[in-house]
Amino acid sequence: MPESTNTKSAYSKELWENMFVRYFQDEIYKLAKSFPLNRYLIILYTFLEDGWSDDAVKFFINYPEIALKDANDTLHTLTLPIKFPDEMKERWYSESGIKISGYPAIPIENLRSRHFNTFVSVTGTIIERSNIHHIASVVAYECQRCAHRTNVPQDITGEPEKEPDECESDLCGRKGSFKMIQNESEWADVRKIRIIGEFPAGLDAADYELDAILVGDVDCPQTGERITASGVLKNIQIINKKVKTVDFSKLLEINNIEKMLDSEIISTGLSKSQWNRIRVLREIIRELQDELKEPAPLKDITEKALEAGMKEDDIKDILNKLKQACEIIEVANGKFRAVYN
Numbered sequence: 001m002p003e004s005t006n007t008k009s010a011y012s013k014e015l016w017e018n019m020f021v022r023y024f025q026d027e028i029y030k031l032a033k034s035f036p037l038n039r040y041l042i043i044l045y046t047f048l049e050d051g052w053s054d055d056a057v058k059f060f061i062n063y064p065e066i067a068l069k070d071a072n073d074t075l076h077t078l079t080l081p082i083k084f085p086d087e088m089k090e091r092w093y094s095e096s097g098i099k100i101s102g103y104p105a106i107p108i109e110n111l112r113s114r115h116f117n118t119f120v121s122v123t124g125t126i127i128e129r130s131n132i133h134h135i136a137s138v139v140a141y142e143c144q145r146c147a148h149r150t151n152v153p154q155d156i157t158g159e160p161e162k163e164p165d166e167c168e169s170d171l172c173g174r175k176g177s178f179k180m181i182q183n184e185s186e187w188a189d190v191r192k193i194r195i196i197g198e199f200p201a202g203l204d205a206a207d208y209e210l211d212a213i214l215v216g217d218v219d220c221p222q223t224g225e226r227i228t229a230s231g232v233l234k235n236i237q238i239i240n241k242k243v244k245t246v247d248f249s250k251l252l253e254i255n256n257i258e259k260m261l262d263s264e265i266i267s268t269g270l271s272k273s274q275w276n277r278i279r280v281l282r283e284i285i286r287e288l289q290d291e292l293k294e295p296a297p298l299k300d301i302t303e304k305a306l307e308a309g310m311k312e313d314d315i316k317d318i319l320n321k322l323k324q325a326c327e328i329i330e331v332a333n334g335k336f337r338a339v340y341n
């Protein structure tokens with residue numbers, strides 16, 4: 001496995017580029033054409049397992065911040081068949097990206113320090129949901145002596161506002177004072193939520209709770225909804241009145257949050273591979289429907305599912321599960337329509 005951050009990044013960019021070119025070229029073109037209506041390429045975790053070596057998958061799990069940033073950077077450097085107007089090009093760079101779906105979930109109460117800074121997925125119910133905050137990700141400071149501007153990147157997950165150590169102007173170099181210039185600073189949209197996992201009656205709920213943060217894409221299901229959230233587990237130092245303490249608190253920086261399928265809630269006894277098959281079949285139906293611009297015929301669904309390695313009996317069973325979960329609706333003539341929520 002590569003050692004330095006630079007070689008790590010070169011390694012992961014190559015992994016993504018191969019994956020995008022091999023499996024996702026059409027998807028990415030579709031995404032670009034429908035942008036900004038659609039902004040994210042959703043990649044099933046099983047694709048990483050199928051398309052990469054074990055080492056590459058381990059790299060993704062252990063260095064998710066580098067891997068996810070590289071995924072977005074790589075997406076943004078691909079040549080697209082359409083030309084965005086300049087303003088839209090900027091939005092494509094800052095608002096489109098990769099989300100990973102279907103990573104095996106861990107019970108919240110089992111999260112430990114070894115999971116810090118790795119990719120994790122949890123399921124639970126949203127019990128608190130903040131409104132949208134706007135936090136400066138890069139603050140432009142103006143030196144009050146010489147008016148020189150210094151840009152200071154901020155830690156948006158919790159550290160107090162960082163001022164420059166000194167004015168960056170060679171002629172000045174004074175240690176303040178500085179004034180924030182709002183319209184030259186960069187801003188991020190942020191929402192915080194609290195998730196609670198399943199917990200046995202009579203036990204303390206606190207062990208089953210996890211705080212999470214959405215940065216950039218703040219779309220989020222409502223309080224009370226059952227969700228699966230995946231992302232990078234952080235350990236955040238608690239700050240009291242701008243003074244750092246020795247207390248830390250877990251925070252999930254969300255890459256992907258999805259409402260749980262009803263079928264997932266009903267049948268939690270399903271194995272990981274059954275889940276993967278359900279997700280793959282749902283994806284097949286959605287794709288066929290997008291392609292044909294009408295409900296997908298059973299014949300085509302079966303054909304693609306067999307190609308994806310499913311057995312004929314499995315396909316029927318999974319179609320039923322998706323129907324029960326209201327993920328698909330059977331319309332006349334043995335055709336299936338995917339329901340998007």
Ligand SMILES: [Zn+2]
Binds near residue numbers: 143144145169
């Ligand atoms: Zn200055």
